[in-house]
Amino acid sequence: MAEPLKIALAGLGTVGAGVIRLIETNASLIARRAGRPIVVSAVSARDRDKDRGIDISGYAWEDDMTAMAARDDVDVVVELVGGADGPALTLARNAIAHGKSLVTANKAMIAHHGLELAALTEKARVALKFEAAVAGGIPVIKGLREGAAANAIDRLYGILNGTCNFILSTMEDTGRDFADVLSEAQAKGYAEADPTFDVEGTDAAHKLAILSAIAFGTRIDFASVDTAGITRIQAADIAQADALGYVIRLIGMAEVDSNEGADRLFQRVQPHLVPFDHPLAHVDGATNAVVAEGNFSGRLLFQGAGAGDGPTASAVVADLIDIARGDLGGEAGAPFSIQTDEMEAMAPAATGHRLGRAYVRFMVADRPGVLAEITAAMRDAGVSIESLIQKGRAEAGGEVLVALVTHEGPESAVSEALRLLEGSSGLTAQPLVMQILGH
């Protein structure tokens, strides 16, 4: 059997410990599939003596993780430290500079610095792989970059954040409110102590920006992802959606918009109403799912566990097996499917002309005339209403919920209607708009 592939592992949190556990548990299987063993040469983390449930005494320890990049007994550096910048980025640059391949699960770093790193690896003719950065154990980077490589991708969308999906599907199952379910998710370890990155959509936006670049050959543009989270969704919204035949899911969606003369990149993370009979409506709990619509393949769906140490380790080690097999992603590299110098810088698309149906929810004062005001604004903005529900009557002096679903029309019309209603004393809160996912 050929020489082992020797790796250095930076970061021994749950994912790092999972990678070591996987490499040890499945060692003989991995060696047979990769054509040679994968062995850990060195590890580094903040605290050497922390109990991680694994024995690291057999691996060289480096206090300074960047030192691992220079070791002769290392072919691949595995970066599991996290963070867009700082030590992770320093290590990544150093590893490539020393001619090592780089495997990472760091979506923030790839979303912000992926093109720089890819250009470096293309020049150094080493591999840069980040399957674990998007959708945990689901091989969706490979699915898009290789499996769907023959296709022009018309549209890409999916459920990219397991925490949000857990919260939304639990709200759906239990009728409980957001804050309540978030606390439970935190207690169970499905949500971080500071859940902002997840519940505000940032994490999903990182992943969407990475997938867009691969699917459309565009330069990563995380900053332009139009991002909304799930914090304003109420139990009542979920109940209304259900009555209308929908579930609510946080959807990341991207496509190339050619309606404005030049190609522009549309990227959005927003809660959507998903019809019961759509495959994404049945994606529950912390599961992720990605749909890619190719011009020859038709609709492809990739689904699985979006996070957790086992699934993430599965993706990290799949990347290592590719490298051990000598499949570096093209002889000249190209972590994003095409070479970085051929990736197109595409301006962000305007969204006003996009056609769709929307769910709009108002919290209104429980007094006469408010409904007339809303419907008049809709009429004046040219929004055609398909259905409208005013939910019961509030406790004395409280607010009531008015939810409506529009017929298909431009997004700008709904925005215009909300502009007309700005400052109305009848509205007790900012209206919430969610698009309805088409088939």
Added chain:
Amino acid sequence: MAEPLKIALAGLGTVGAGVIRLIETNASLIARRAGRPIVVSAVSARDRDKDRGIDISGYAWEDDMTAMAARDDVDVVVELVGGADGPALTLARNAIAHGKSLVTANKAMIAHHGLELAALTEKARVALKFEAAVAGGIPVIKGLREGAAANAIDRLYGILNGTCNFILSTMEDTGRDFADVLSEAQAKGYAEADPTFDVEGTDAAHKLAILSAIAFGTRIDFASVDTAGITRIQAADIAQADALGYVIRLIGMAEVDSNEGADRLFQRVQPHLVPFDHPLAHVDGATNAVVAEGNFSGRLLFQGAGAGDGPTASAVVADLIDIARGDLGGEAGAPFSIQTDEMEAMAPAATGHRLGRAYVRFMVADRPGVLAEITAAMRDAGVSIESLIQKGRAEAGGEVLVALVTHEGPESAVSEALRLLEGSSGLTAQPLVMQILGH
């Protein structure tokens, strides 16, 4: 840009024409992703002048397809002729003998001769790729062979035949009977004039045998797949299943059974009852879906169009892009993930001790005592009945349907009960047994 990858195409049916259309339509995209253009050097088919909606006048024509294997201007032979043996196999052997890589969509040939061809390509250090042989445009071979490569696969199952799924989901939607829906499927081109391979489960068994080999590292054993088709399913079965919370799907399933001391390979294609809340219950029409349960990844689901010229061409050209990129599937080859000489010959598993719940349907004479006979046989064989439905009363002198669902128990107990009922004058037809898919 590097030298083009030059291919020869044997077989210009719908898939062959689709491959040419794809290569022409997406040419510049493919060249950017593959790092070099993919060009067709030569083509061969039975009839040169047939109208296929594509212009083949720019490609060299070979009357004798095996001659393509010897051409200097060919790097890869794409075999789209079909058939387990005969011209397809001759061409495949010839191509490899001439040092060409081979891409094929031919599931029958791979199920029967895949190991021989893989061994030849491993020796010749050329690629053998057959993504299109399983599940059309879904990159499931790649998903298992590479995406899930870090995992021991605990179980693999899925919907592998689009024709059967179209028929079953149409029966479900319309309440019509099998023969009726089959005729419609034939008229629409979803089923062949001779549908035997599809509706009897053979096609799904070919695909399952190929996936098993990749997932479990076992030598392909198509002959041992325990195969049943969908021809005996009645509208009444679908109605009963629906009343109980299930849909009926033809499921291919494989796992390694370690209960008998030595590892044995379980492979079965059989209609199953699938609970409404299982992801496979929502796979409708000609769609395929494959689930792989990895020991670290957890459950991975791959779903998409299982047939058709576009999706199949998408898979064929994805294989070509891999080859153009130089990703041959490991430096030493290994089309089935591990080298053929390391693949294990595993005896087929016995099924009697398998635990599960089953749906058993009887057609019985509409007279007193038959129900008592059935329930007594179940009791005597140790089968515990969870629910039983006798459906109405037949027209004068006719037969009625009795359907029951068992509690979990060994499959052998159900077989024993049916053995006890053999020859009973109360049964007007052979009972139909379908397993219930667990979560």
